[in-house]
Amino acid sequence: DAKTTQPTSMDCAEGRAANLPCNHSTISGNEYVYWYRQIHSQGPQYIIHGLKNNETNEMASLIITEDRKSSTLILPHATLRDTAVYYCIVRSPYNNAGNMLTFGGGTRLMVKP
Amino acid sequence: NAGVMQNPRHLVRRRGQEARLRCSPMKGHSHVYWYRQLPEEGLKFMVYLQKENIIDESGMPKERFSAEFPKEGPSILRIQQVVRGDSAAYFCASSTQSGISSYNEQFFGPGTRLTVL
Numbered sequence: 001d002a003k004t005t006q007p008t009s010m011d012c013a014e015g016r017a018a019n020l021p022c023n024h025s026t027i028s029g030n031e032y033v034y035w036y037r038q039i040h041s042q043g044p045q046y047i048i049h050g051l052k053n054n055e056t057n058e059m060a061s062l063i064i065t066e067d068r069k070s071s072t073l074i075l076p077h078a079t080l081r082d083t084a085v086y087y088c089i090v091r092s093p094y095n096n097a098g099n100m101l102t103f104g105g106g107t108r109l110m111v112k113p
Numbered sequence: 114n115a116g117v118m119q120n121p122r123h124l125v126r127r128r129g130q131e132a133r134l135r136c137s138p139m140k141g142h143s144h145v146y147w148y149r150q151l152p153e154e155g156l157k158f159m160v161y162l163q164k165e166n167i168i169d170e171s172g173m174p175k176e177r178f179s180a181e182f183p184k185e186g187p188s189i190l191r192i193q194q195v196v197r198g199d200s201a202a203y204f205c206a207s208s209t210q211s212g213i214s215s216y217n218e219q220f221f222g223p224g225t226r227l228t229v230l
Binding site: 034038041042043044045046049087099100101102103104105106 | 117144146148155156157158161168169172202204206208218219220221222223224
């Protein structure tokens with residue numbers, strides 16, 4: 001799976017949009033971008049994933065650049081409960097033998113009142 | 114639809130004892146993954162199982178650790194002769210049948226926090 005690079009930490013004001021970047025310059029054609037988050041002391045939570053088109057669900061939006069070398073997770077109206085470590089993971093869902101998720105350091109998002 | 118269940122949530126063992134961690138996947142999920150998170154570190158993959166089969170155990174220590182996912186019942190992660198370095202949070206995740214689908218995202222349980230005294 002391709003390696004990802006994320007900022008170590010970010011702050012965001014409550015009610016504002018949180019934009020979390022991720023670089024994945026070595027991503028290959030069949031690899032998807034997945035985002036998970038881990039709120040303190042809880043299990044990781046799936047947020048969203050995408051291949052090349054922008055994606056949106058009830059939790060967030062995922063913007064993937066045209067060359068697919070980077071992406072941004074957008075939480076449109078951050079709340080205090082969104083404070084968590086956010087992980088950007090690149091993997092191929094077709095790789096049955098390598099089905100594990102490889103978690104890097106992630107971005108520690110602190111939403112402040 | 115209940116999520117991934119793990120028990121116990123907290124487990125305290127003395128050095129040399131055995132620890133058994135249980136994971137019940139989401140209904141309809143036949144794939145189970147175990148991850149370990151040491152204090153102040155990220156999650157590390159340990160083992161990937163399907164019913165009655167270990168598919169990938171590349172992340173699991175060769176000694177003292179074993180995992181199973183029987184035809185009936187939960188998946189079990191077993192740690193024999195625990196040492197202080199085994200103290201960590203152990204997370205289980207499950208997914209639907211993998212294959213040609215991008216929707217086999219993994220759903221995680223709340224974790225078991227193992228403390229070795």
